[in-house]
Amino acid sequence: LGRVSFGVPDPARREQLLRDEASRQTGGKMSLSIAEQKLNSHLHKLKLQEMSATKFPPAMHFFSAKPLIQNSPVYKLIQKMPKGAALHIHSTSMVSVEWLVKNVTYRPHCYICFTWDNSVRFLFSDKQPFPRWDCLYWQLLEALRARIGDPTRFDDSLMQHLTLFTEDPEREYPNQNVVWEKFEKAFIAAAGLITHAPVLRDYIYKGLEELYYDNIMYLELRSGLSRTYELDGTIHDKVWTLKVFQEVTQMFVQDHPDFLGARIIISAHRALGVSEVKTVVKEAIQLQKDFPDVVAGFDIVGREDDGRTLWFFREALSLPAQLGATLPFFFHAGETDDEGSDVDQNILDALLFNTSRIGHGYAIAHHPLAKELSRKRNIAVELCPISNQVLKLVSDLRNHPAVVLMSEGHPLVISSDDPSLFGTSGLSYDFYQAFVGIGGLKANLGTLKELASNSIRYSSLPTNLKNKLHDMWLEKWDLFIANNS
Amino acid sequence: LGRVSFGVPDPARREQLLRDEASRQTGGKMSLSIAEQKLNSHLHKLKLQEMSATKFPPAMHFFSAKPLIQNSPVYKLIQKMPKGAALHIHSTSMVSVEWLVKNVTYRPHCYICFTWDNSVRFLFSDKQPFPRWDCLYWQLLEALRARIGDPTRFDDSLMQHLTLFTEDPEREYPNQNVVWEKFEKAFIAAAGLITHAPVLRDYIYKGLEELYYDNIMYLELRSGLSRTYELDGTIHDKVWTLKVFQEVTQMFVQDHPDFLGARIIISAHRALGVSEVKTVVKEAIQLQKDFPDVVAGFDIVGREDDGRTLWFFREALSLPAQLGATLPFFFHAGETDDEGSDVDQNILDALLFNTSRIGHGYAIAHHPLAKELSRKRNIAVELCPISNQVLKLVSDLRNHPAVVLMSEGHPLVISSDDPSLFGTSGLSYDFYQAFVGIGGLKANLGTLKELASNSIRYSSLPTNLKNKLHDMWLEKWDLFIANNS
Numbered sequence: 001l002g003r004v005s006f007g008v009p010d011p012a013r014r015e016q017l018l019r020d021e022a023s024r025q026t027g028g029k030m031s032l033s034i035a036e037q038k039l040n041s042h043l044h045k046l047k048l049q050e051m052s053a054t055k056f057p058p059a060m061h062f063f064s065a066k067p068l069i070q071n072s073p074v075y076k077l078i079q080k081m082p083k084g085a086a087l088h089i090h091s092t093s094m095v096s097v098e099w100l101v102k103n104v105t106y107r108p109h110c111y112i113c114f115t116w117d118n119s120v121r122f123l124f125s126d127k128q129p130f131p132r133w134d135c136l137y138w139q140l141l142e143a144l145r146a147r148i149g150d151p152t153r154f155d156d157s158l159m160q161h162l163t164l165f166t167e168d169p170e171r172e173y174p175n176q177n178v179v180w181e182k183f184e185k186a187f188i189a190a191a192g193l194i195t196h197a198p199v200l201r202d203y204i205y206k207g208l209e210e211l212y213y214d215n216i217m218y219l220e221l222r223s224g225l226s227r228t229y230e231l232d233g234t235i236h237d238k239v240w241t242l243k244v245f246q247e248v249t250q251m252f253v254q255d256h257p258d259f260l261g262a263r264i265i266i267s268a269h270r271a272l273g274v275s276e277v278k279t280v281v282k283e284a285i286q287l288q289k290d291f292p293d294v295v296a297g298f299d300i301v302g303r304e305d306d307g308r309t310l311w312f313f314r315e316a317l318s319l320p321a322q323l324g325a326t327l328p329f330f331f332h333a334g335e336t337d338d339e340g341s342d343v344d345q346n347i348l349d350a351l352l353f354n355t356s357r358i359g360h361g362y363a364i365a366h367h368p369l370a371k372e373l374s375r376k377r378n379i380a381v382e383l384c385p386i387s388n389q390v391l392k393l394v395s396d397l398r399n400h401p402a403v404v405l406m407s408e409g410h411p412l413v414i415s416s417d418d419p420s421l422f423g424t425s426g427l428s429y430d431f432y433q434a435f436v437g438i439g440g441l442k443a444n445l446g447t448l449k450e451l452a453s454n455s456i457r458y459s460s461l462p463t464n465l466k467n468k469l470h471d472m473w474l475e476k477w478d479l480f481i482a483n484n485s
Numbered sequence: 486l487g488r489v490s491f492g493v494p495d496p497a498r499r500e501q502l503l504r505d506e507a508s509r510q511t512g513g514k515m516s517l518s519i520a521e522q523k524l525n526s527h528l529h530k531l532k533l534q535e536m537s538a539t540k541f542p543p544a545m546h547f548f549s550a551k552p553l554i555q556n557s558p559v560y561k562l563i564q565k566m567p568k569g570a571a572l573h574i575h576s577t578s579m580v581s582v583e584w585l586v587k588n589v590t591y592r593p594h595c596y597i598c599f600t601w602d603n604s605v606r607f608l609f610s611d612k613q614p615f616p617r618w619d620c621l622y623w624q625l626l627e628a629l630r631a632r633i634g635d636p637t638r639f640d641d642s643l644m645q646h647l648t649l650f651t652e653d654p655e656r657e658y659p660n661q662n663v664v665w666e667k668f669e670k671a672f673i674a675a676a677g678l679i680t681h682a683p684v685l686r687d688y689i690y691k692g693l694e695e696l697y698y699d700n701i702m703y704l705e706l707r708s709g710l711s712r713t714y715e716l717d718g719t720i721h722d723k724v725w726t727l728k729v730f731q732e733v734t735q736m737f738v739q740d741h742p743d744f745l746g747a748r749i750i751i752s753a754h755r756a757l758g759v760s761e762v763k764t765v766v767k768e769a770i771q772l773q774k775d776f777p778d779v780v781a782g783f784d785i786v787g788r789e790d791d792g793r794t795l796w797f798f799r800e801a802l803s804l805p806a807q808l809g810a811t812l813p814f815f816f817h818a819g820e821t822d823d824e825g826s827d828v829d830q831n832i833l834d835a836l837l838f839n840t841s842r843i844g845h846g847y848a849i850a851h852h853p854l855a856k857e858l859s860r861k862r863n864i865a866v867e868l869c870p871i872s873n874q875v876l877k878l879v880s881d882l883r884n885h886p887a888v889v890l891m892s893e894g895h896p897l898v899i900s901s902d903d904p905s906l907f908g909t910s911g912l913s914y915d916f917y918q919a920f921v922g923i924g925g926l927k928a929n930l931g932t933l934k935e936l937a938s939n940s941i942r943y944s945s946l947p948t949n950l951k952n953k954l955h956d957m958w959l960e961k962w963d964l965f966i967a968n969n970s
């Protein structure tokens with residue numbers, strides 16, 4: 001910078017500065033092969049077209065933009081691209097609602113109940129279920145469907161209960177409170193289906209399949225390890241759920257040897273009290289010891305705004321260090337626009353509690369000190385652009401704070417948070433938004449390559465598996481380049 | 486940072502980090518007197534209330550938020566606060582449209598014409614004006630009003646032609662193209678009124694008065710120095726306009742000794758060609774020589790997107806340095822969300838051409854190298870939040886990129902760009918948005934004090950006048966604190 005002369009700029013020097021700045025962005029220092037450069041030029045042309053069209057998908061609400069994105073040649077390329085790992089997905093929304101309704105709710109012994117607050121509950125049972133406080137009247141779905149004239153419309157209405165996706169998002173979700181309320185309702189509605197033991201097995205397999213079809217090779221899943229139930233009401237505990245997850249994953253890997261596997265980040269809801277979270281943390285320490293291959297670590301989930309802060313849970317979160325135990329943290333932090341509030345300090349606290357990654361970190365761009373810490377300690381931000389837009393932190397993704405992070409080459413991975421709730425599948429939609437909307441015209445193939453490779457680098461895998469996954473991914477990457485340049 | 490320990494954070498150390506980060510923000514290093522601290526606590530309480538209300542003005546479109554802001558106790562305090570200087574206002578929109586319609590269009594000899602594209606033109610003339618290409622039929626306003634039953638509604642319709650302000654902004658301005666079209670139309674409509682020589686005198690006086698009533702003490706006005714006309718069609722040149730500006734300002738300062746004065750930044754529209762801009766630059770060099778007290782420098786104005794870049798005008802902009810002449814630049818740059826496009830490079834070019842300040846600089850947060858240059862060379866960004874929102878760069882001001890700039894203490898001043906077009910007056914509305922929306926809960930009285938004092942520090946005034954203005958402002962500031970703590 002010292003050698004810059006001002007007044008009458010030298011064009012060569014100016015070019016140099018432009019290149020210097022571009023080299024700072026995510027993937028800006030990546031050197032591309034001849035074939036990669038060819039695909040990169042093509043991609044740049046496609047992007048130019050995308051950006052000069054009347055409707056620019058990243059500036060629209062995703063629910064309206066989705067059909068446009070599906071037709072985008074950039075998106076189609078991204079779909080084919082090997083994207084590495086999905087590091088931020090919640091277990092309650094990993095499979096499309098279409099499958100839940102068209103497959104799961106058609107299984108025998110499925111009961112439904114319509115609650116007073118316009119939501120639904122599902123329950124599998126071998127006899128008429130007892131009334132509950134929230135469900136006085138359970139109906140057998142099979143019988144109900146037989147009485148209903150238009151099962152397609154009925155099934156559509158069921159899907160509406162399980163997703164946020166809607167035709168008119170601006171009107172249906174005027175503010176964050178409304179959208180978060182619907183969000184929590186959809187979770188509860190899905191729970192009755194997913195926590196049925198036989199369904200859970202299929203659900204996990206199906207979830208891995210959706211990722212696999214989107215060219216993803218590894219998953220870290222946030223899960224509360226809810227207890228599951230059998231037809232006769234038998235209840236299974238967390239260990240059972242964890243074992244099922246392990247078995248199904250192993251089966252899936254056997255069927256798909258180019259998929260590496262999946263791990264769990266055990267999650268507690270921030271609605272719990274300190275002592276309850278302490279219990280979950282202790283459990284998690286034990287489970288991590290007993291299932292080191294499956295349990296990656298721990299997180300606290302649920303809406304940060306109006307919720308309890310990480311600092312509120314400090315006694316619970318200090319436990320592992322105090323006990324001399326290893327329990328890596330993967331905290332959600334900074335999923336807020338309440339600048340300067342207590343909640344807004346979650347990012348710094350996540351770092352102080354030695355988090356391995358930061359979930360969302362939406363607020364980090366305006367926390368210069370936390371941003372420095374995250375960068376110096378190489379702690380990646382898990383960027384979920386569609387989630388942030390649907391949950392109304394930002395409308396036009398060109399204003400997403402990750403624009404700043406990407407331009408500075410801050411450690412980043414892309415994820416989808418709650419795919420079924422947002423109507424996405426895999427990571428391609430979120431990659432598209434990050435690449436076109438957040439990265440802008442200057443993001444290139446090097447950016448995509450670094451983001452994919454970051455997902456392996458910042459995973460919780462031990463080094464040998466990281467290397468293995470990276471090799472597997474690189475092979476696929478080279479094939480992708482060869483087929484598309 | 487090196488001494489931070491992770492795992493079980495020490496509360497005292499954590500507090501220290503929070504304070505360290507807060508000290509980086511705009512005004513974060515400002516030490517406050519006892520009285521200032523008292524007002525600061527009060528202000529913090531008011532802000533907390535503001536932020537917990539159902540409707541949060543900075544998250545809404547300003548046109549809908551305006552009545553809420555007018556009732557806000559924070560806004561009322563900001564109005565009373567001495568704000569220093571207004572450094573980014575355009576001459577065509579410095580006086581409220583109410584005055585233009587209720588006063589100027591009621592003057593004798595005012596003709597109006599309705600154009601085919603639903604716009605209006607005004608012309609003062611001592612005889613029936615000749616038809617023009619865009620105006621075949623001129624009507625005497627006085628006669629027209631006499632024939633119209635409802636003059637209030639008619640006047641309202643005239644105001645609508647002169648401002649962007651409207652009840653339903655989301656519907657009326659669906660995208661940037663529509664709002665910029667209306668923007669340019671309103672400019673042209675106002676021009677016929679403002680460039681009438683006798684009106685111009687009153688207009689300048691009135692414009693200074695609006696600033697003065699908002700507790701502003703000095704102005705730097707962007708102006709193209711349009712030619713003005715008399716009733717009989719006589720035309721005056723730029724020098725005449727400049728002299729009128731000087732005279733009226735002097736008169737105003739005589740009437741208001743606690744107002745320091747005003748200077749002009751001569752502006753050329755980016756629709757001009759290179760050779761035309763060269764001519765304007767040469768003129769500006771001469772005018773700066775002849776009127777060093779009045780002419781502050783030069784700028785290129787008009788919509789950056791779809792417009793010609795600074796680099797396109799490089800030959801013209803190199804002229805002053807080549808001629809060994811002094812012509813300070815105050816470039817608009819980065820008023821765009823087209824990330825990575827040619828237009829997006831205007832910020833770097835503004836810096837390379839040695840700009841004294843950056844108008845808007847909306848895109849600077851994702852230009853790490855340009856941001857460093859601007860900071861190191863102490864080149865302030867002129868932040869005009871309401872303008873950016875109305876012209877549809879961002880909807881929720883909590884996502885404005887200046888959130889990043891303020892958190893880092895980047896050199897910043899607040900301005901209003903086109904007050905009459907946006908329905909504002911003075912700087913208080915923009916200060917409110919910057920303080921509450923962009924600064925969030927952590928921005929405090931120190932932030933406001935630094936922003937006000939920045940407007941003096943980053944003005945084009947020579948050092949002796951800067952010092953004088955700063956002393957005048959500090960006296961008012963102390964009085965403001967004494968009256969409100």
Ligand SMILES: [Zn+2]
Pocket residue numbers: 088090332359417
């Ligand atoms: Zn999440």
Ligand SMILES: [Zn+2]
Pocket residue numbers: 573575817844902
């Ligand atoms: Zn401007």
